[in-house]
Amino acid sequence: MPVMGTNHTLAPGISTRLFSFIGGSTGNWRVTRMTTICGEPLPVARFLNIAPAAVSGVGAAWVLRGITSNERYVTQEEKSELLAKQEGLGRPASRCAALIPIRKSATWWTLTQDERRDIFEEQSAHIKTGLGFLPAIARRLHHCRDLGPDEPYDFLTWFEYAPEDAAAFDDLAAQLRVSPEWKFVTGEVDIRLERISGK
Amino acid sequence: MPVMGTNHTLAPGISTRLFSFIGGSTGNWRVTRMTTICGEPLPVARFLNIAPAAVSGVGAAWVLRGITSNERYVTQEEKSELLAKQEGLGRPASRCAALIPIRKSATWWTLTQDERRDIFEEQSAHIKTGLGFLPAIARRLHHCRDLGPDEPYDFLTWFEYAPEDAAAFDDLAAQLRVSPEWKFVTGEVDIRLERISGK
Numbered sequence: 001m002p003v004m005g006t007n008h009t010l011a012p013g014i015s016t017r018l019f020s021f022i023g024g025s026t027g028n029w030r031v032t033r034m035t036t037i038c039g040e041p042l043p044v045a046r047f048l049n050i051a052p053a054a055v056s057g058v059g060a061a062w063v064l065r066g067i068t069s070n071e072r073y074v075t076q077e078e079k080s081e082l083l084a085k086q087e088g089l090g091r092p093a094s095r096c097a098a099l100i101p102i103r104k105s106a107t108w109w110t111l112t113q114d115e116r117r118d119i120f121e122e123q124s125a126h127i128k129t130g131l132g133f134l135p136a137i138a139r140r141l142h143h144c145r146d147l148g149p150d151e152p153y154d155f156l157t158w159f160e161y162a163p164e165d166a167a168a169f170d171d172l173a174a175q176l177r178v179s180p181e182w183k184f185v186t187g188e189v190d191i192r193l194e195r196i197s198g199k
Numbered sequence: 200m201p202v203m204g205t206n207h208t209l210a211p212g213i214s215t216r217l218f219s220f221i222g223g224s225t226g227n228w229r230v231t232r233m234t235t236i237c238g239e240p241l242p243v244a245r246f247l248n249i250a251p252a253a254v255s256g257v258g259a260a261w262v263l264r265g266i267t268s269n270e271r272y273v274t275q276e277e278k279s280e281l282l283a284k285q286e287g288l289g290r291p292a293s294r295c296a297a298l299i300p301i302r303k304s305a306t307w308w309t310l311t312q313d314e315r316r317d318i319f320e321e322q323s324a325h326i327k328t329g330l331g332f333l334p335a336i337a338r339r340l341h342h343c344r345d346l347g348p349d350e351p352y353d354f355l356t357w358f359e360y361a362p363e364d365a366a367a368f369d370d371l372a373a374q375l376r377v378s379p380e381w382k383f384v385t386g387e388v389d390i391r392l393e394r395i396s397g398k
Contacts, residue, residue, distance in 0.1 A: 018347060070309070071311050071312055072312060073312060076313060078311075112275045113273070113312070114274045115275055143345055146344075
């Protein structure tokens with residue numbers, strides 16, 4: 001399986017919106033911890049590779065696919081603030097990463113936009129909380145739910161940060177997990193990683 | 200290609216969210232008109248079949264895929280009003296249908312949720328206009344944009360109505376096409392169909 005062996009990087013300017021996160025025995029990122037927060041666990045993987053494409057899972061412990069998409073909740077004002085503060089993926093100092101696949105309940109998905117926004121931000125301050133950790137924690141959100149009818153997760157969020165910001169990342173995750181929004185999370189795995197030297 | 204020959208109906212209770220619209224030489228619906236409103240035309244097809252699954256396009260003029268998903272713009276109040284008035288697909292009297300694939304511009308997709316909602320409803324009254332045609336015009340919206348990075352359209356909307364409501368459907372389409380929202384539509388084909396007797 002040729003794609004598995006190649007070392008795809010998260011280079012800026014990649015033109016696809018679709019990414020595959022391949023857990024297995026090879027990759028640019030070493031898995032340091034996999035914690036099932038709720039729902040089904042994922043099979044253990046020692047390494048992670050990220051491919052800017054859909055790949056088959058031959059030889060891998062798992063392949064999770066997600067697609068970047070339009071903004072769902074941020075307002076124009078919030079977006080301006082995010083753009084002013086955030087930094088991109090691939091910073092040399094970002095030697096730590098987290099991949100957090102999340103699934104939300106059927107109840108969440110039957111809510112209307114105004115109801116979801118109210119829980120997401122007015123009740124849970126999801127955007128505001130994330131803003132407090134910029135630019136240290138860089139992130140990219142991938143949507144899975146509308147890739148097909150049988151995806152195991154709804155979202156894959158990829159975070160990158162420097163080793164000295166690992167405690168801050170723990171704080172961010174903890175703050176979100178006690179928010180009202182998280183009552184709708186039915187599946188979550190927290191995968192921590194470190195970049196392999198020289199890659 | 201076995202799926203092409205089967206006569207999938209839009210029966211209530213179908214559990215998948217993913218549908219394929221197969222234009223070709225066979226199907227339960229006869230194409231009565233194909234009009235390219237803007238963008239690229241679709242190849243001519245004489246019949247349409249609808250499969251509750253992803254199918255390959257072997258032997259077909261085209262296959263368009265879309266997935267039903269959560270609400271993106273309606274508020275809880277609007278949803279209640281829609282649910283109170285709308286009727287489902289598959290009504291015996293609904294012998295006419297329209298399939299309207301639409302693509303929106305890159306500019307649309309970089310707008311935030313509040314900006315898109317403002318254009319969609321406050322400026323264009325998309326939901327309010329549709330409400331005025333209920334229950335005569337039944338509809339189901341399918342999203343394509345997040346199925347993958349290379350889908351030709353962003354949405355496929357399927358409408359069903361009785362022959363005597365065909366003029367009303369023309370009115371609905373015309374009202375939407377002159378709205379501010381339609382300035383962001385870069386591709387649109389209007390495919391009208393009639394159900395084949397006995398199916």
